[in-house]
Every structure is written in C-alpha cells, then in structure tokens.
Amino acid sequence: MAQPGTGTTTREAIRTAATRLFQERGYAGATVRQIAAAAGADPALVIRHFKNKELLFLETMHLTIDDEPLLDVPVEVLGERLVDLVLGLDGGAQGVFLALVRGSNEPEILRRLKDTHEKVLIEPLRARLSGPDADIRARLAASVAAGLLHSLWVARDETLLGTDRATLVTRYGALIQHVLTPPLSGARPVGTPSVTGSSFL
Structure with a gap:
C-alpha cells in the first residue's frame, strides 16, 4: 500500500x-x-x-509486440509467422486490446487504438513489402489479423478457441499470405530486384 x-x-x-x-x-x-x-x-x-x-x-494501456520475428523470415511465409506471433501474445496484451476496443467510444482512446493498429500490425508488414500497392496489401493483411484477434478475444468464438494452434497458423496464415502476396501481384521482399519481362512490379 x-x-x-x-x-x-x-x-x-x-x-x-x-x-x-x-x-x-x-x-x-x-x-x-x-x-x-x-x-x-x-x-x-x-x-x-x-x-x-x-x-x-x-x-x-499500451499494446506492443516484438516485430523481430517478422523481419527474419522469407516474405513467402510472412502470413504464418504473423499468425503465430499474434497467437503467442500473452494475457496482458489481450487485456490491453480488449480495454482499447471497449473504450474506443472515447475519441482519445479511439485514436490510441488506431495508432496501435498502425504501429503493431501495419508498419511491420509494410516494411517487408514493395511495389505501388504495398501499403494497401499491408493494411488488408493487418485487418485480417485483427479480425482473428476479435474472433478469439472479443467474440470468444468457441470453435476457433478449441482449434489447435498449428491449424490456425497454417490456415489463417495462408489467408493472410494471399493478401500479402496475391498471384501476379509481384509482391517481394524489400530490396529484391525486379526482373525484366517478369510479373514483378
């Protein structure tokens, strides 16, 4: 005391x-x-x-994650790595996320929620992508990942909660990967040179 x-x-x-x-x-x-x-x-x-x-x-109420695991994997498996990282967040992170969501009717708390979404999910993904549509792909993927958090932590989807982690990583990771590197998008890690005559942007 x-x-x-x-x-x-x-x-x-x-x-x-x-x-x-x-x-x-x-x-x-x-x-x-x-x-x-x-x-x-x-x-x-x-x-x-x-x-x-x-x-x-x-x-x-601050929510942060270590984005290092997103920086050291090939972009082709970035979706699975993101899901694995999200599923590994501890109870403290869950409590902060829920508090931000439930308090977001207050303007300053909504601003914090938006900033958190930008810094925790969008920015690390965008840093791994290139091409003119890198930003929108990062934002779409972040929205998909945030949807998983909502289903698990807010809606408390019993089926998803009862699904083993490896299955969620594989299936949800594939969904996010499709957004990050859609067919013919030319999505590639930052720094990878384009190839003349190929579909790379």
Whole structure:
C-alpha cells in the first residue's frame, strides 16, 4: 500500500492498480474510486498525479509486440509467422486490446487504438513489402489479423478457441499470405530486384 508523502510510490501504485482494473473491467467499468482503493490511495491523489481517468487510461494501456520475428523470415511465409506471433501474445496484451476496443467510444482512446493498429500490425508488414500497392496489401493483411484477434478475444468464438494452434497458423496464415502476396501481384521482399519481362512490379 502506498504511504502518504511518497509521491513516486503512490504514483506507481496507482498505475499498477489502474492497469489491472482497466484490463479486467474496461474503461467504463473501472472508476477513479475503485482504482484509488486498489492502490491504497485517496481518489484526490489519482487526479493530482494523472489529471483524469482518461489520461490515466492512456498512460497505462499500451499494446506492443516484438516485430523481430517478422523481419527474419522469407516474405513467402510472412502470413504464418504473423499468425503465430499474434497467437503467442500473452494475457496482458489481450487485456490491453480488449480495454482499447471497449473504450474506443472515447475519441482519445479511439485514436490510441488506431495508432496501435498502425504501429503493431501495419508498419511491420509494410516494411517487408514493395511495389505501388504495398501499403494497401499491408493494411488488408493487418485487418485480417485483427479480425482473428476479435474472433478469439472479443467474440470468444468457441470453435476457433478449441482449434489447435498449428491449424490456425497454417490456415489463417495462408489467408493472410494471399493478401500479402496475391498471384501476379509481384509482391517481394524489400530490396529484391525486379526482373525484366517478369510479373514483378
């Protein structure tokens, strides 16, 4: 429990409590009073340190993934690698994702959700592609991957939840791969030279 007068300790206690409660209950379900009680602090201290609940939410709800696994595989298997990476996200990532989705009726939280989608999914994929339509292919693939997260974490599709990981990686990976490198698209890893007379862009 945070002790009066220890500003850093109190702030961290509030952050820790807020992180847990926002992940468990969402933005609307976690009140400043509940967060303060969980942190062992006065509600006024929550406002003093973080101004309001929305700013506290934005400070604590960050979703990141290690995109290194997407950088060291041939582009031809990028779809499977992305699905495997998504399925390997831990419970903390799931809690943040759900909190962002459920709180996205608030403009600043929606902006954070959009930024997260861009940085976590689109940018790593776009970095591996070239050609005039690389951006749209990356965005379409990211949307497909986000759809899998929605089905598993938001809709709680029991059939998909009961499907073994290898099957999801193979089948869903093939779906994403088709978007990333569609037939005759000329999609190739960045840095691969085009060949005269071929279908490469």
